[in-house]
Amino acid sequence: MDSRVKQDHSVQDDAELWRQLSLDEEEFAWAWLSLQCQQISGVVAGLLLASDVAQDDALTPRALWPHSGQDVTSLTEVIEQAQHSNGGVLLELRSGQYGLAYPLYAQEGNAHERLIAVVGVELHAQSEAQLQHAMRQLQWGMAWLEGGYFRQRYTMQGQTLDGLRIGQAVLAATLAETELDAACMAFCGELAAQLGCDRVSIGVLEHDHVRVQALSHSVEPGRKMNLVRCIADAMEESVDQGEVLVIPPLAEEQMEQASVVLAQQKLSREASNGSVMTLPLQQGELCLGAVTLERPADMPFTADELALCRNLSTLAAGVLRDKQLNQQTLWQRMAGRWHQFLVSLLGPGHLRRKLALAGVILLTLFVSLVHTELRVAADAVLRGEVQRAIVAPFAGYLEASGIRPGDRVRQGAEFARLDDHELRLERVKWASQREQYQRQYEEAMASRNRAQARILLAQIAQADARLALTESRLQRTRITAPFDGIVVSGDLSQRLGASVQEGEVLFELAPLDAYRVELLVDERDIALVQEQQQGNLIASALPGVKFPFTVTRITPISVPGEGWNRFRVEARLARNDPRLRPGMEGVGKIDTGEQPLITVWTRRLRHWLSLQWWSWFG
Numbered sequence: 001m002d003s004r005v006k007q008d009h010s011v012q013d014d015a016e017l018w019r020q021l022s023l024d025e026e027e028f029a030w031a032w033l034s035l036q037c038q039q040i041s042g043v044v045a046g047l048l049l050a051s052d053v054a055q056d057d058a059l060t061p062r063a064l065w066p067h068s069g070q071d072v073t074s075l076t077e078v079i080e081q082a083q084h085s086n087g088g089v090l091l092e093l094r095s096g097q098y099g100l101a102y103p104l105y106a107q108e109g110n111a112h113e114r115l116i117a118v119v120g121v122e123l124h125a126q127s128e129a130q131l132q133h134a135m136r137q138l139q140w141g142m143a144w145l146e147g148g149y150f151r152q153r154y155t156m157q158g159q160t161l162d163g164l165r166i167g168q169a170v171l172a173a174t175l176a177e178t179e180l181d182a183a184c185m186a187f188c189g190e191l192a193a194q195l196g197c198d199r200v201s202i203g204v205l206e207h208d209h210v211r212v213q214a215l216s217h218s219v220e221p222g223r224k225m226n227l228v229r230c231i232a233d234a235m236e237e238s239v240d241q242g243e244v245l246v247i248p249p250l251a252e253e254q255m256e257q258a259s260v261v262l263a264q265q266k267l268s269r270e271a272s273n274g275s276v277m278t279l280p281l282q283q284g285e286l287c288l289g290a291v292t293l294e295r296p297a298d299m300p301f302t303a304d305e306l307a308l309c310r311n312l313s314t315l316a317a318g319v320l321r322d323k324q325l326n327q328q329t330l331w332q333r334m335a336g337r338w339h340q341f342l343v344s345l346l347g348p349g350h351l352r353r354k355l356a357l358a359g360v361i362l363l364t365l366f367v368s369l370v371h372t373e374l375r376v377a378a379d380a381v382l383r384g385e386v387q388r389a390i391v392a393p394f395a396g397y398l399e400a401s402g403i404r405p406g407d408r409v410r411q412g413a414e415f416a417r418l419d420d421h422e423l424r425l426e427r428v429k430w431a432s433q434r435e436q437y438q439r440q441y442e443e444a445m446a447s448r449n450r451a452q453a454r455i456l457l458a459q460i461a462q463a464d465a466r467l468a469l470t471e472s473r474l475q476r477t478r479i480t481a482p483f484d485g486i487v488v489s490g491d492l493s494q495r496l497g498a499s500v501q502e503g504e505v506l507f508e509l510a511p512l513d514a515y516r517v518e519l520l521v522d523e524r525d526i527a528l529v530q531e532q533q534q535g536n537l538i539a540s541a542l543p544g545v546k547f548p549f550t551v552t553r554i555t556p557i558s559v560p561g562e563g564w565n566r567f568r569v570e571a572r573l574a575r576n577d578p579r580l581r582p583g584m585e586g587v588g589k590i591d592t593g594e595q596p597l598i599t600v601w602t603r604r605l606r607h608w609l610s611l612q613w614w615s616w617f618g
Contacts, residue, residue, distance in 0.1 A: 029048055029050060029062040029063040030062075030063045030065075032048070032063070032141065032145055033046050033047075033048045033063040033064075033065050033119070034063075034065055034066075035141070036119065036121070036137065036138065036141045037065045037066070037121060039137055039141075040121060040123060040133070040134045040137050040138075041123075041130065041133075041134075042123040042124040042125055042126075042130065042134075043065075043121050043122070043123045043134075044097075044121075044122045044123060044124065045064075045065065045066070045071070045072050045075065045121070045122045046063075046064070046065035046119070046120070046121045046122075047061065047063075047064055047065075047072045047075055047079065047119070047120050047121075048061070048062050048063040048064075048117065048118075048119050049061055049062065049079065049117060049118045049119075049120075050062045050116060050117040050118075050145075051115075051116050051117070059083070059115070059117070059118060072120075072122070074093050074097075074099060074122055075099050075101070075120040075121075075122055077091065077099075078090075078091050078099035078100065078101040078120050079101045079118050079120040081101065082101035082102060082103045082118050082120065083103060083115065083118055085103065086103070086105075087102075087103075088100065088101065088102040088103075088135050088138065088139070089101045089102075090131060090135065093122065096124055096125070096126070097122065097123075097124060098122070098123055098124075098125050098131060099120060099121070099122050100120065100121050100123065100131070100134055100135055100138060101118060101119065101120035101121075102118070102119055102120075102135070102138040102139060102142060103115055103117070103118045104116055104117040104118070104119075104142050104145055104146055106146060116146075117142075117145055119138060119141075119142075119145070121134070121138070166194045166195070166308060166312075167308070167311065167312055167315070169190055169194060170187060170190045170191050170194060170312055170316070171312075171315060171316065171319065173186040173187065173189070173190040174186050174187045174190070174316060174319050174320070175319060177323075178323070179323070179327070180213075180320065180323045180324050180327055181213070181214065183319070183320060183323050184202045184213045184214035184320065185214045185216075187200075187202060187214075187316055187320070188200040188201065188202055188214050188215060188216035188291075189216045191216070191291075191293070191309075191312065192216040192217070192293075195293065195295075195305060195309075196295065196299065197216070197293045197294055197295050198217065198271065198274065198294050198295055198296065199215060199216055199217050199271075199293075199294045200215075200216040200291065200292070200293050200294070201214070201215050201216070201231045201235075201291070201292045201294075202214050202281075202289065202290075202291050202292075202320075203231070203232060203235040203289045203290050203291075203292075204288065204289040204324075205239060205287055205288060205289045205290075209232075209236065210232050210235040210236045210239060210289055210290060211232065212228050212231055212232050212235075213289070215228075215231075226270070227270060230263070230266055230267045230270050231267060231292055233263040233266070233267075234263040234264050234266075234267045234276065234278050234290075234292055235278060235289065235290035235291075235292055236263070236290075237260060237261070237262070237263040237264065237278070238278040238279065238280050238290050239280050239287055239289070239290050241259055241260065242280060242282075242287070243259050243280075244277065244278070244279045244280070244306060244309075244310060245259055245261050245264045245276075245277070245278045246264075246275075246276070246277045246301055246306065247261060247264045247265055247267075247268045247275065247276040247277075248275065248300055250301070250302070250303055250306065264276050264278060267292070267294070271294050272297070273297050274294055274295060274296050274297050275294070275295040275296065275297060275299060275300045275301055276292065276293070276294055277292070277293045277301045277305075277306065277309065278290055278291070278292045278293075279291050279309055279310060279313045280313070281313055281316070281317040281320070282313070282314060282317060283314075283317040283318055283321050285344075286321075286340065288317050288320065288321055288324075291309070291313050291316075293309065345357055364598075366597070367596065367597040367598040367601065368596055368597075368598050369596070370596070370597050371594040371595060371596055371597070372594065372595070372596075372597055372600055373591050373592075373593070373594055374528070374591075374592050374593060374594070374595045374599075374600050374603075375535075375589040375590060375591055375592065376521060376522075376525040376528055376529060376589065376590045376592055377587060377588070377589050378519040378520055378521040378522065378525075378566075378569070378587070378588050378589075378590070379519070379520045379566075379585070379587065379588075380517055380518065380519045380520075380537055380585065380586050380587060380588035381517070381518045381583070381584070381585050382515055382516075382517060382518075382537075382539065382580060382581070382582060382583065382584040382585075382586075383510070383515065383516055383517075383518055383582055383583070384485075384486075384488065384510025384511055384514065384515060384516070384582045385510075385511065385514035385515055385516050387488065387508055387509070387510050387582075388482060388483070388485070388508070388509045388510070389505050389507075389508055389509075390415055390479060390481075390482075390490070390505070390506050390507035390508070390509060391503050391504060391505050391506060392418070392479075392500040392501060392502055392503065392504045392506055393418075393473070393476040393479070393502070394418075394473055394476070394502045395499065395500065395501050395502045396418040396419055396477070396499070396500060397418065397419040397497060397498065397499050397500070398416060398417075398418060398419070398492055398495055398496055398497060398498055398499075398500055399416075399417045399418055399419040399420075399477075399496070399497075400416065400417045400496065401415065401416035401417075401492035401493055401495075401496065402414075402493075403415045403416070403487055403490070403492075403507065404487065404490075404491050404493065405487050405488060405489050405490060405491060406486065406487060406581070407486070407487045408484075408485070408486050408487075408512065409481040409484070409485060409486070409487060409509070410481065410484055411481055411482065411483050411484050412480050412481060413480060413481045414478055414479065414480055415479045415480065415481060415487075415490075415506065415507050416479045416492055416506060416507075417477055417478050417479070418476075418477040418479070418500070419477070420473075420474050420477040423470055423473050423474050423477065424474065426466075426470050427467060427470045427471065427474065430463050430466040430467045430470060431467060433463050433466075434460055434463035434464065434467065437456050437459045437460045437463055438460060440452075440456050441453055441456035441457060441460060444456055479506065479507075481509060482509070483509075483511060484511070484512060485509045485510050485511045485512055486509070486510055486511075486512055486581065486582065487507055487508070487509060488507075488508040488509065488510050488582050488583065489507065489508040490505070490506050490507030490508060492506060510582045512576075512578075514576075515573050515576065515580060515582065516552075516570055516571065516572060516573075517537055517549050517570065517571040517572070517573060517588060518568060518569075518570060519568070519569040519570075519571060519588045519590070520559060520561070520566040520567070520568060520569075521566060521567050521568075521569050521590075522564055522566055523558060523564060523565040523566060523567060524564070524604070524607060526554070526567045526569075528590075528592040529551065529554060529569060529590055529592065530551070530554075530592075531551050531552065531553065531554060532550060532551060533550070533551045533590050533591060533592060534548065534549070534550060534551075534590075534591050535548070535549050535550075535551065535571065535588055535589055535590035535591055536548055536549070536588070536589055537549055537571075537573070537586055537587075537588045538586050538587055538588075539580070539584045539585070539586035540584070540585055540586050541581075541584055541586075542579060545577075545579075547573055547574075547575075547577065547580070548573070548574040548575070549571040549572060549573050549574060549588070550571060550572050550574065551569060551570075551571045551590060552570050552571055552572050553569070553570040554567065554569050554570075555567060555568040555569070555570070569590075571588070
């Protein structure tokens with residue numbers, strides 16, 4: 001049964017019941033149901049379900065006749081059917097026992113009709129006329145119930161309008177002032193005038209203590225300091241507990257209020273046992289201060305006034321906070337924000353912020369204490385330690401070539417062969433010319449012509465030289481490998497029959513067991529690189545294999561590329577691998593020593609900030 005059901009009423013006379021029809025919602029419901037049940041003969045029990053006037057919520061039990069312990073389970077089915085119908089419901093419960101229920105609908109403005117109440121009674125009936133009279137009595141009585149509903153509705157709306165008018169006046173007076181002190185004075189004065197208070201005070205929270213900012217009325221000089229101290233204590237009492245404190249307590253809170261109100265009672269005694277209400281000024285989770293209202297003892301604060309003041313304090317907190325910030329300097333605002341942040345971290349609550357801060361601290365300690373290897377990454381190219389160029393020995397025509405880049409060759413293997421037809425003809429020519437010179441020489445010796453003989457000897461020597469040159473060229477028409485290696489470049493398979501020039505590079509040959517690594521190190525990292533440092537190379541063709549190397553040379557010449565200058569660094573592989581090939585590209589990383597994680601992760605950022613600082617302020 002709902003707690004709002006009227007409890008343990010005794011049967012009252014009609015005059016008292018009619019008087020209660022003008023009281024609050026609870027007394028009205030009980031009085032109306034009692035009158036209905038007494039005017040219908042044979043009624044055993046009655047139950048009234050109604051919605052809340054202020055909240056328009058679902059139907060709940062509001063009154064039970066003749067007393068709260070009455071068993072009304074037999075009326076459940078009747079009332080449920082009435083809730084889903086547009087008229088009265090009559091059910092026979094057992095022999096001579098009937099249940100009647102009638103719903104009440106109300107239409108407000110242009111809205112659809114809404115079910116606001118259902119009444120059900122259980123009665124003994126001897127005739128159909130008695131049942132008709134009971135149903136008709138319920139229908140007539142619904143008019144009183146509907147009238148009481150709208151009367152309470154209009155009363156509540158009137159109170160709401162009064163609250164809006166008061167709130168508008170107070171906020172308008174506060175917003176009209178630009179300075180914080182003047183705005184606080186306007187707020188206190190207007191609120192005191194609207195609620196008939198002797199004094200309204202407002203305090204500002206500063207470093208866990210409340211300072212009284214403004215009073216609505218002046219006080220006697222002799223009592224001023226003591227009174228202000230009492231008001232500040234009352235405000236701090238409300239702020240510390242985060243609750244609204246009222247003296248004397250509201251009627252519904254007399255048995256339940258567990259808050260400490262010592263300072264409120266002391267202030268009440270200072271004001272001749274007057275009424276006191278203190279509310280904290282809250283803006284979200286931020287507490288700005290408190291407001292204290294004082295009235296004579298014969299004017300205690302009501303629940304409606306408490307709700308109004310609570311709403312006003314919430315709205316005024318934002319207005320006064322803005323005016324307070326507008327008067328602060330930039331440094332004061334930053335200090336205030338920092339103070340709020342520290343309070344949220346070190347004070348109660350805010351578990352997520354505390355966990356986040358603990359996580360940041362642990363992460364900072366981890367990256368500061370744990371060391372890791374600082375490695376400089378650079379693009380790398382694998383080249384042969386010696387790269388031999390195979391050139392054309394003389395001008396001629398290409399006759400054959402069976403070697404392509406990537407082929408492994410043995411020493412003496414044929415790369416290509418030049419056409420030797422003209423050379424063979426030239427050899428025949430000079431051989432026949434020598435024989436001719438030889439016969440002429442013999443004839444000159446036979447005729448003892450010594451001068452002619454010497455000339456012919458010189459011509460014979462010339463012919464021998466020509467023959468030797470031709471033989472040498474014939475031998476060099478076959479181009480062979482000078483050592484075991486792999487062909488790096490050169491593909492003459494598409495140039496057969498074409499001419500080649502003397503000294504033209506035909507092939508490039510690199511050894512199979514001697515490589516060097518060329519690394520292009522960013523100029524921002526070159527200061528970390530030194531000779532004899534170790535590193536690892538990962539080739540694009542073999543991403544799962546690391547090849548260790550040692551830095552052997554740092555060239556002082558930069559190579560522009562990718563928006564940054566890069567320096568060429570040479571390194572020697574620690575071991576040879578048959579899977580490696582000259583020209584392979586990849587990424588090399590040079591180990592430069594262990595440093596804290598935070599130093600490794602922020603190195604580029606620190607260098608950039610240092611450079612920017614130097615460019616701006618250096």
